[in-house]
Amino acid sequence: MLRIGATGVLLAAAALWAQQPASTNVRGAMYPQVHADRRVTFQVKAPAARTMEVMPGGGANGLGKGPFAMTRNAEGVWSTTIGPVQPGFHYYWLLIDGVPANDPNSETFFGWGKQSSGIDVPDPALDYYDAKDVPHGDVRIHWYRSRVTGQVRRAFVYTPAEYDTNPRKRYPVLYLQHGAGESERGWTAQGRANFILDNLLAAGKAKPMIVVMENGYATRPGQTGGRGNEAFADVVTGDLLPEIDRAYRTRPDRAGRAIAGLSMGGGQALQIGLANLDKFAYIGSFSGAGARDFDPAKSYGGVFADAAAFSKRVKLLWIGCGEQDFLYPASIKMHEALDKAGIRHTWMAGPGLHDWQVWRGHLHAFAPLLFQD
């Protein structure tokens, strides 16, 4: 039997082999490292700093509640190990003497209204969002001029791997929106939407579709104040839909269009989708902001008032929320109100915070239900 001292050495060696640089690190960066037990070690060289801390995005997220103090060695290298943390993607910052900044070791991800550091912590039980050895669709950065805003905007457009080899085939389109403080880059960079679709399509679990991810912020020329997303609905119906139908081989009818989004984007999907049922037959709200103060008799212009007519017209109304999400009470209340009113919809709950790991799961559950006829 090994002595405690020896065991300690062996355990240390095992830990060394069981941790590796995060997939979200920049090329060559050895830290942050994710341990097999989902602890995370952050390390950064900054001899001039007086204090250094790790701060989860927003103060608390799947990494836990911060800030987490780092300790300095003689060479000015600061480090800390936290966790075990939740699997999935988590925003974070370094606090350099209390000032939020990015970790130079990390890629940046647009969240919290700025470019933020992020770390992806694998879940050994889940691989549906990995870049597997299957055909990969392109994600196209597509620029176009918006008449509503008067500016050049861009959409990220996923085309399935088969798109370029079927030059006569037309595809349905899912419009998929990010959350507050994020951008059109979020669903691919943080959410891995393209790999989720690649894997579903390779397994024959979803219909080949185009996915359009735009920026949920849009204002009219001269607008000041507000949240900055006031013109987005008009951009979608007035600019984006016609542009996508022009530039890509789409099915330009309501049965060939879905709209979904997360958080703020979930609210926008409900708002835009329900006000434009001539354009969208599928609607999804992932941890959606639109669930608050829901009343089937009055909300969304009364579109739910005739339950039978609604259920006939809308092919899918999908609502999901993690049970540890601050929006869960409002979301389950919306689900229950819809149930009570006899409105056909799909509800998905389960463990989860207000974070990308939940939304990856939502997309993975939602996409297979689209465009089945």
Place this chain on the structure above:
Amino acid sequence: MLRIGATGVLLAAAALWAQQPASTNVRGAMYPQVHADRRVTFQVKAPAARTMEVMPGGGANGLGKGPFAMTRNAEGVWSTTIGPVQPGFHYYWLLIDGVPANDPNSETFFGWGKQSSGIDVPDPALDYYDAKDVPHGDVRIHWYRSRVTGQVRRAFVYTPAEYDTNPRKRYPVLYLQHGAGESERGWTAQGRANFILDNLLAAGKAKPMIVVMENGYATRPGQTGGRGNEAFADVVTGDLLPEIDRAYRTRPDRAGRAIAGLSMGGGQALQIGLANLDKFAYIGSFSGAGARDFDPAKSYGGVFADAAAFSKRVKLLWIGCGEQDFLYPASIKMHEALDKAGIRHTWMAGPGLHDWQVWRGHLHAFAPLLFQD
């Protein structure tokens, strides 16, 4: 005639109107601001910082030689105005108590081996790289598996606006590489290659072409040490070319392929292009690292030794460098050696540092010379 005091007020008002948030800022960020006279004002709120400075990427670039001290007001807002600076794109960092970090107001751009802040300072005399009201090509993020590295890699692939409406037409391909410490994102995010091509194509000044931008770093499984780009040539010839010819409607012959790059990428373009003249007929080196110690009799496997044969076989050898670039002496020496050896090539000099404004100009001059027969 206005009094001095009144003039002062008027001038201040004029200055207020003549400065605006940089195009490289994140949504809604009012600073950095670029003045009409190309001074730049940086401003950031950080009450906890003891000192705050602006540091140009690498210590000195088109912004000047840093660091530039910022001054703190009573609310903890730090600011400084520098310049006039050079027009074009410049990397920079904030030094928070001496620790390099990103400016939360700025988008990030992969350079210096990490995500760095950047500012684009317009040149009123130049608009060839602006997003104008012309048809825009897509920039496709294309994932593929590399047999050389054993990993999934991605290329950024520009397809001209007409690509999707001509499903039978095949296009020549320019392979275009970034510099040391940068990535496959650089030529579009920093270099605006897509808008440069859009504008050239709309004006009929270049042949419609695909532009492929990959990451110049690649290593074989298990490799440690080195610069990290040792396997890149094999990736290009063994993985990337076949993949691009498979996935896109290319002209898969040497007369339909060009390779070019900047700095490290210019060295790679010379190295890969000259060693594979069966695959590439056009080669361009922008401020290229490959110019150093050039000897036409011996360099690049002696490919230049028979000047007449080389000049007949290679449709274009293009070399350019800014006159204030540290690689200018080596570049002009290479040009002169080629001239002396009677090797047909195109040489472009002119004012400029080792920076993206020069490389935008190089692409703008180089692309119209490609694929003319």
